[in-house]
Amino acid sequence: MIPRAALSKTLRHFSSSTRACVHISHIGKTPIPIPPNVTITQSQTSLQVKGPLGTTSVPLESYMKLDYPQENVLTIAVEDAEVKKQRSMWGLTRTLINNAVVGMTEGFTVPIYLVGVGYRAALEDDPRGTTNGGNGQRLNMKLGHSHNVYVPIPAHIKADVPSPTKIMLFCTDKHLLGLFAARIRKWRPPEPYKGKGIFIGDEQIRIKSVKKK
Numbered sequence: 295m296i297p298r299a300a301l302s303k304t305l306r307h308f309s310s311s312t313r314a315c316v317h318i319s320h321i322g323k324t325p326i327p328i329p330p331n332v333t334i335t336q337s338q339t340s341l342q343v344k345g346p347l348g349t350t351s352v353p354l355e356s357y358m359k360l361d362y363p364q365e366n367v368l369t370i371a372v373e374d375a376e377v378k379k380q381r382s383m384w385g386l387t388r389t390l391i392n393n394a395v396v397g398m399t400e401g402f403t404v405p406i407y408l409v410g411v412g413y414r415a416a417l418e419d420d421p422r423g424t425t426n427g428g429n430g431q432r433l434n435m436k437l438g439h440s441h442n443v444y445v446p447i448p449a450h451i452k453a454d455v456p457s458p459t460k461i462m463l464f465c466t467d468k469h470l471l472g473l474f475a476a477r478i479r480k481w482r483p484p485e486p487y488k489g490k491g492i493f494i495g496d497e498q499i500r501i502k503s504v505k506k507k
Contacts, residue, residue: 317375322384326368326392329399334368336360341391345398347466352390355383397466404475406461410482410490413437414458420446433461437482437492445478 328334335342340351341360354360357373357380370388372380396402408415413436420432428446433453435443447453451474452464461478465471475494484491486502 317381319375319381319384319388322370322372322381322388324388325363326370326388326395328366328368328395330366332395332399341394343391343394343398345395347398347401350394350398350467352387352394354387355380358383358387393468397468401464401466402468402471403462403464404471404495406463406475406478407493408435408437408459408461408482409484409493410438410488413482413490415455415461416458417453417455422446424449433478435478435481438490443481445481448474 329345331346333344335344336354338354338356340353342349342351359371359373361369361371363369368391370384370391372384375381375384393402415433415435417431418434420428420430422428424430426446427449429449429451431447431453433443433445433447433455435445437443448470450465450467450470454462454464456462463471463475465474479492479494482490482492484493484497484499486499487504489499489501
């Protein structure tokens with residue numbers, strides 16, 4: 295039989311009072327540094343970011359609150375963090391604004407690697423010119439098909455081929471850059487048995503072993 299003094303130590307005590315639960319977005323609460331050469335103009339529905347590389351805008355919800363605690367620092371908050379919609383848009387809006395600031399000052403660059411025997415890429419003039427919204431250039435790739443693959447480069451993308459198996463893409467919009475890189479990768483996705491294909495950035499795949507009968 296357990297003594298009363300020892301019993302009080304073994305039992306867990308629970309409090310009946312309610313605790314205040316405050317939801318905070320760890321991404322949304324992070325301040326955004328604003329370079330001196332960037333101009334930000336806020337309206338009721340959007341935030342315009344103007345920098346050396348151009349101008350872009352980020353949509354804003356009505357419950358978003360922007361503040362400047364310091365001269366070149368921007369913070370974002372919402373009216374009620376307990377609302378799931380506002381909490382999810384909090385971090386998303388902060389990421390979009392940060393990407394807009396980086397895109398208008400430095401831009402985004404992504405490398406694409408062609409891994410495989412005979413895989414080659416070359417940058418050449420597009421015979422169709424800029425009629426379909428391109429910048430007048432296209433990628434000519436050999437990816438193991440019976441024919442060459444031609445991919446026109448959009449007007450907002452700058453491409454360079456420093457080596458036959460490496461493609462460098464540059465854009466001020468991170469989202470559009472990722473879409474075009476995925477469009478190139480779609481022609482020969484990496485396969486897990488020989489490790490051949492088109493790789494974006496530091497993408498890696500796990501090699502599978504062939505089942506032998």
